[in-house]
Amino acid sequence: MFRRNYQRIALLLLPLLLAGCNFNARQSFMDPKGIIAQKQYDLFMLTVWVTAAIFLVVGGALFWTVWRYRERKTDDKDTLPSQSHGNPMIEIGLIGVSVALLVVIAVPTLREIWFTHDVPDDPESRLGTWFDGETAENTDDEPLIIEARGWQWWFSFEYPQLGITTGNEFAIPEGKTVKIELRGEDVIHSFWLPKIAGKVDMIPGRNNYMWIRSDEPGYYYGQCAEFCGESHAYMQFRAKVLPEEDFEKWVAQRRTAPPAPAGEDWTDFMTLSANNPEALPDNDAVKGARLFFGKGTCIQCHAIDGTMAAGKLGPNLTYVADNHSLAAGWMEHDNPDGSINREKQLSNLYEWVRRSEDIKPGNLMYYGTGGLENVDLSDEEVHQIAVFLQTLQ
């Protein structure tokens, strides 16, 4: 009978299915590395077990009934089976059991709704003292705040307490509460870092937030999870959970400008570039920097902190060469051991500037007002810009 064949096929396919499913995949929520994701995972598994139990019982009842009461050749065709209309007691009993099972799911659900919404005090945060009390006010107990903004089709991350901004990749300290304030800059986006927490949407005009905490240092993968237009699929981000000392170093680095390609500092470089460019070394980094600040029109949208590039419409490029990816996570340049593949990175930087319209259709670096669509750069010039950008580490 067909039903039995169907069962056999299903059984055959099951191992095939499971083989293709690696729960440790890099965006898997079945591999929680943060407290919020852990609670959400536990609740999910509770629902899995409850529904699996119901499935076995009810599914089993269905199968048994169909098998036991199937028409057989030996049946007397003229008599009818007992024409029962129902049994209120059984009905009520089953409703009661259903409600009880739902209560089992409902109680922890309510508890976790409160847990995930209430940003906890963090008596260990000592935010101000991390950084020698320099920028942040005395903020004992306050969580680290990150303002995450979703743009078509990239993420920006600002740390208002620390005075730093990054594009598409950010870092948080291990074991500390972090509050992420979520803003949509154009259309609705969504911030999904599965191993750390479930998503919350970034809705223009709305002050959404979430809090996270992770005790497992690592490099984590996130992605926009609300359809936001043509290149929604290409809008990803990355997060690093760093041990406390490493996080301090990361912050300290970010608060100083990257080295200028020539001259004593950026002011020196810009002065030389304007007044005495022949005095500058004749290398690609220098040429790329001069293009970046000049003909390339990059500073309309991009910023390099500590220089005169202060554009706010595109990702902050201050230490872009420390990122393991480009174009909002879409172009990767990792080695298998997690280090950055410098060759690939250079190639990615080149490709992105040269032909972003192919890589991220509709992107505003190319098509926006003053975009690269109308800027005439030779391949050589784009290469120089890429070399310069790679010095920003």
Place this chain on the structure above:
Amino acid sequence: MSLTTTTTPADTPKTDHSGTDVAQRSNIGLRRPDHVTGWKDWLTTVDHKKIGAMYAIFSLAFLIIGGIEALFIRAQLSVAQNDLVTAETYNQLFTMHGTTMVFLAVMPLSSAFFNFLVPLQIGARDVAFPRLNAFSLWTFVAGAIIVNISWLFQAANALGWFTPANGMTDIVPAAGWFGYAPLTGDQYTGIGTDFWIFGLQVLGIASIAAALNFIVTIINFRAPGMKMMRLPVFVWMTLFTSLLIIFAFPPITVALGELMFDRFFGANFFRVEQGGQPILWQHLFWVFGHPEVYILILPAMGIISEILPVFSRKPLFGYSLIVFSGAVIGFLGFAVWSHHMFTTGLGKVATAAFSLLTMAIAVPTGVKIFNWIGTLWGGRIKFSVPMILSLGFIWMFMMGGFSGIMHSSAPADAQQQDSYFVVAHFHYVLIGGSILALLAGIYFWMPKMTGKMWYGKLGYWVSGVVIVGLNLTFFPMHFLGMIGMPRRTHTYLEGTGWQPMNLLCTIGAFILAIGILLFLIDIVRTIRKGPPAGNDPWDGRTLEWTIPSPPPFYNFAKTPVVRSRDALWADKHGSDAVRLGSVDAGSGGVHMPSQSWFPLFASAGFLLLGVSMALKSAGVPYCGYIAIGGLVITVIGIYLWALEGPGGYHVHPEEEK
């Protein structure tokens, strides 16, 4: 059997009683298109059976179109970083796939069943408002064309013949089937959104008109003795679905109207810079959208509730509770909409409330499943094709319901929302639920509709291939969601680990497509060479099986008198007290409604309105005037329809049997 036709009074009869049929003149002096044949008959018919057949044909055509869109989606996703279609085209494909399947395939297929079956199951001659019924059909066609004609304009754009003034080349809707603002604002999407707005708006009018028609029909046109608690469950589910439609569609009408005003007249409902609120769109849409999914599933549940008793040879277990749970599902369906919005920052209280209510709605659904199993228990189960598909329905709908329970817990949903986990859930309930039940219904009732019994055993293959295909396509999607794949993404990086399962899903999709193809072949072969079905090929329980297959155009020669639930079964196997009776045919005979051109005419105005407003957005000149012209045509059509009067004529079928 021979008929004699007499005309209704009010005009000079132009017939003699030897049977020559001459159409009447209406009150506005035009001849009603009665007794015509061929395409004129189909365009002017008000016969619920023909209208049902047309709904079915259109919906199957759109099922194929939506299915092709799905196959492109699956092909594109089968390997990482594929470039079979561009990102923009992909976004259009999933938008159109969703819109087509929900509004142009499942809803009209349900409508086909409402139309064909409800008057027959309640012992009526037709619906309460036959011309309004035709109007619903043609308005649906108009809406379907408005949405899909965008493909032609997109093709024209690709050929360089047509470019919208603002340079935005998304001419086919590309903002998802639920069109979230601000993405659907005029800054971010092109005229595709306008085709979508007007198409949906017009489709809404069709649905509301049909729903009103069926509510009145069910309340008022039941045969003598057909008390509400003797109604077939399918009729109850039609009633609840119709009530859901009339309460659920106004919010989306408002939402679409507001979006239209934003895009055309400078309003700021959703424009954040001017104080608008994107979240307003989501609330309005989902207040419609959630009841909409119950609109999609209740008719399916009704169909299953009709089929299981016939092939178990015993009554539906717990009829009252099945009816009552249908009502509860409909009612609670309006109380859970924000479970689609758990990630939008609703706050603790609202999140908790919607979470609990969503869990609650699992209870009446569970009741139905228990009762269906109770119907099978103790019966004598015949594994006909409708029964196999119904059993598949119970199994698949249960699985879809379980992933729904998983979604109901808001913190867990924060991970699942907008991932392939949701895609798995709703395809299980929509294909494993609605589509399987609708297929079962077609296998069950097509012999009645066409008079042809199914030719051969292909139906068993259809059932098997569809069920296997559906599971292979959508079961892995649960895992894809669990390992982080978001929805509506044109492609993905290989490092994500999503590729093996995507390939599996794609293979499954093509298997499912083969199943549907076999189904279409089965229909065609049966219509051409199926053996005669007779009145009651399945040993049925309800009134439609008392009349010939296909039913005569007047349905019942004599109005039946009902004395029990499952009136035909009671007549065949019950005591004398519950036997079917009939009303003596009076001298008037059966009063038939006159056909009319005006429902079609009025609907054509909507088509003009929708297409020209979208083209106006594109900068095509004079389109605003053409749109107004379309509205004028609709108004004139309705006005003349009102003026032409009810018309009608009588027939006197001779005694049969």
